Amino acid sequence: GAGVSQSPSNKVTEKGKDVELRCDPISGHTALYWYRQRLGQGLEFLIYFQGNSAPDKSGLPSDRFSAERTGESVSTLTIQRTQQEDSAVYLCASSLALTPYEQYFGPGTRLTVT
């Protein structure tokens, strides 16, 4: 079946602009996660959604970052007033529920802030 999809695959934006990144999880997956991966680095947890529960926003690095999820489907990650340090690959993952179910990752959105 279809995996996790993300759009756009690449985004180049000017410093100070807002960007929206989209994630389409696997159908039926109740949990959805956003991570950030800087070049050559590991995964930095940003936020996750589980069903209708309030999202865990504990990983968001600043109030410029926000995310929404429509029911148990699409999620958007919004970065306002982008800064050069926001340049990274943003990865979305979904899972049937919380662990012990494995997370399935999308291909990521490469964000470059100039």
Next chain:
Amino acid sequence: AQSVAQPEDQVNVAEGNPLTVKCTYSVSGNPYLFWYVQYPNRGLQFLLKYITGDNLVKGSYGFEAEFNKSQTSFHLKKPSALVSDSALYFCAVRGSNSGNTPLVFGKGTRLSVIA
């Protein structure tokens, strides 16, 4: 608090030789352990997981991992490395007593298999 450590940033191995990528963890309760692989310019792919049962877990592409409770380790292994195994490998963990927290990922180990 839960954490995972991958002590090696880089592992080099000759093609055909066995490989080991190390992972140790700290969790509250029983551990749920995962390995993921990331090929260049790709997202992460699930390799295998340990939830309960046999300590030796077999996964995709001929990989296996051994859960060692006393050493709090979950090392990834393969008997005979291929050049195509060259990639970035991530270990991840969550504890059974961790409430509604997601997986915690290690920093990754870059595996380079040399022909």
